[in-house]
Amino acid sequence: MNDILVQTSWWVPCYGLLGALLTLPWSMGLVKRSGPRPAAYFNILMTVVSLVHGTLAFRATWHQEPVQLVFHWLTVADFDLTFLVEISSTTMGVMELVTSLSFLAQIFALGYMEKDFALARFFGLMGFFEAAMSGLAISNSLFLSYALLEMLTLSTYLLVGFWYAQPLVVTAARDAFLTKRVGDILLLMGVVTLSVLAGSLNFPDLYDWAETATLTPLVATLLGLALIAGPSGKCAQFPFHLWLDEAMEGPNPASILRNSVVVSSGAYFLIKLQPILNLSPVALTTLVVIGSITAIGESLVAIAQIDIKRALSHSTSAYLGLVFIAVGMQWTNVAFLLLFTHAIAKALIFMSVGGLIITTNTQDLTEYGGLWSRMPATTTSFVVGASALVGLFPLGCFWAFERGLDIYWYDQPLLAAIVLTVNLLTAINLTRIFRLVFLGASQPKTRRAPEVPWPMAVPMVSMIIVTLLSPLMMMRLSLLPNLAYINKSAAAALVLSGVIGCSIGATLNLNRSMARPIQKPLRVLQDILAYDFYIDRLYRVTVVFVVAYLSQITAWIDRYIVDGLVNAIGLASVLSGESLKYSASGQSQFYMLTILIGVGILGLLFTWTLW
């Protein structure tokens, strides 16, 4: 029985896909009588099936050797494309995380999207999303992972563009797709190169190859940089981070997944790539550099945002930056732990945000206020999520941060400082949001604010419990270090940074009606951060400008030079015919003269050498 479960666990992603397909009759408008709800139920049912199957398989793989399943997909000439799927307790655990978060997000969506006419389409996309991510969890082949990442790109585009009638959504969907696509194309270049160099695209073969490979430094560097470009786009790292902020225009249940597991899937892929990246020290350094820039920069940017979803999404980029640092320093355990704890905490916070938005119909932080007594469950989930996100003992991220600090404390004090700074800034940001949203006087939009309906409250409360229990879970999975061995000073610094952050956030002067400072330097600083270092303008004057002008120039060449030449030849032949027709006068003298001159010229030419 267990064997069958393990052997068939690659069905789990297929369930999600099947759920997505089952929604088609409703989303295409073939079935109208029942309304779109059955589609949602089908999809949730399929997620439950994958959850059950995944759980059973997870139990079966516990303390077992990893099983590799091989699928021969395409054999052409001398090229054999196989998919390797790894079934181990780690991969099944990741898949469990994906499916259970997807399950909760879908229940949440039942409430959040209740009044949306396109409910069926939304659930179809969620099923697709879930399938791609759970497939990514068990994939052990670079090719398959690449393909699934591309599918994630596509479904992100469609989910962000879900409310396609709004202008901001249109640009957000475009930016999300194109930014990720740039990363994906660079990644594809890396995949093709690796396929030629290593001969196989399965990770175990690639690892073997990477140990013995001898590449010139230039090739190794280019390869490494190409490979990290894809995850950078997925994880919204500098300079590909713009899309995540804009993607917050999409429906919130998708944002729950996007900010927790979708960005993490990019990092998960990066962790898988890590042994190959060891070929190129430059790539590893680059990882650390872009991770550091993103972590600090985005933490600062988050504080200047007044849109609640954006303020939190920038902090997602910052945390993923820390993951990038960990991978670049070759501490994949830290990266893994951080991904896990961050995903759970962020999912909870975004559930709470969803509750706020559906109740108050606003995302503007300055329009909130005094909600703590009106929405207890939402408030609790925000508080619990926020405390799990900052290094508060003994909740989730404390352990991840602590593990990282332990390692960096003596060798890399700079990196330890970055971790502490991110924690500090995040604490400031979360306290600021908490004060603006839940404390203070009621505002017009928050005066009548009932608690969310049960389809949203149930996932919220379950997620609170999961978050609170996550230290216990980690203990069961033996992910936690022994308390006796932890670095006391590091732990103290961590807690202290959180406390300082909270107190700064608590004493910060927050004025809802006058959100802009009067002093010019402060205002400039606020603008720089609020507009994300004007990174979109940077894109506009560089990449977008180059592509737009090149296309204008090529189109001009096409129209006036290539086509113009063709038309000129046509015109010339027509004109010469038209003008020659006047020589047909009917007078034989004229013809004789023409012949005489013609023969004369010919004769001259032929006898030219004799003269």
Added chain:
Amino acid sequence: MLSILLWIPLIGAIAIALWPNFQSGRQVKQFSLVVSVLALVWTAVIGSQFDIAIAGSQFQETIPWLDSLGLRYQVGIDGLSFPLVALNSLLTCIALYSTDDEIERPRFYYSLMLLLNFGVVGAFLAENMLLFFLFYEIELIPLYLLIGIWGGARRGYAATKFLIYTAVSGIAILGSFLGLVWLSGADSFAYQPDLAHSLSLTQQVLLLGGLLLGFGIKIPLVPLHTWLPDAHVEASTPVSVLLAGVLLKLGTYGLLRFGVGLFPEAWSVLAPWLASWAVVSVLYGAFTAIAQTDMKKMVAFSSVGHMGFILLAAAAATPLSLVAVELQMVSHGLISALLFLLVGVVYKKTGTRDLTILRGLLNPERGLPVIGSLMVLGVMASAGIPGMVGFISEFLVFRASFTAFPVQTLLCMVGTGLTAVYFLLLVNQAFFGRLATRADGKVVTLPPVAWSDRYPGILLALLVVLFGLQPSWITSWTEASITQLAQTAATPVAVLAPSASAVLGQSSVP
């Protein structure tokens, strides 16, 4: 057996032209559909008898015709031509099905469509170079008339341009064939891979140059492409479907069959240049497409770009790359046919293809939601998103060409990225956003799309996904023949490569 595939459309065309008792255009359409479905069924019958393990041509038929000229009626089918013949039969059915019921001069129109099918099938089946040339020219006449009579406002210009270009292409090809037969001293025009072996390399390069010019116009490659956007913009939707889906493949097929097959040594000499030419084509097509505001022109320029990938892989001429060529031909045929069909529906319902005007067509009540969703699928397939056939064919193209031409391959990948740019612009402009209100402030309600307008698109979309998940269902047909072709291409190269570079006085890297 194979000749029946030729007789069905020919007799159908003659019957439609001459049979006096057709009451309406609808009847003619139904009759021609029956004919084309018969041809499709017969293709399937041939497919069921086809042995994929045999590399050479099967079902050969030879009838003496003008032996003094070296012209014989020789037909056969192999793994290189079978997928294209099947694609042609399928797309003819779809093109006929999606033709407007109320079309003017229906009998003339449908008999020309069937004649076109006849010409294309003949060209794919011909095993005699002169016979190939005849079919290649036959296909030109119906297409000229189809564009020139049922086309848009500037149809006369477009049709004439098409005619002159393709005629030049035909002359160049004929010249190469004649030169090859005369110089090699063969007694007929029968296709034999070793025909050019006795020729000097200079002669081979010259003859191959003629073929490249001829087929380069047909494919089309930059800068020989300007007939294509005009022809597409002016042609009606079904004609565009056939033009993009099948007729361009005649060029790439010819390049593979006659270029790689007959002149392997010259091919390997020119290959680096061809790969660079492919880069120019890909990037030029992509950049020009970005600047277009007419949906159809954008799709047409995307064809120019995507055909560049075929040249890239053909230049590498390894077994893998030639299989990739075949797969890319089929995938481009399906995807571009799908895109042209959808653009046609949009044009029919909104009366415009101008991207500066169209907005919000995805609107579920008053817009074209299903057509829009299919469009998203089509453009994503074209941009090479996995799960659809465009991805795996492009991946194989890149994987196979990278060993031979790494720099050119990487540059072509940039072209794939640009594909995403212009198609995303198309979807964002036309389908996203809010459905426009008219100048008088009333909301626009587009006429509903009948299911009969959706079926062809849905069928093609299903095929695109199906072959994307199971590409081996295409590659297995073609692998044996392609491997043989690649081997004939590879053997002399290994022996002659040093002398080849000596003759042209340059190394193999441009």
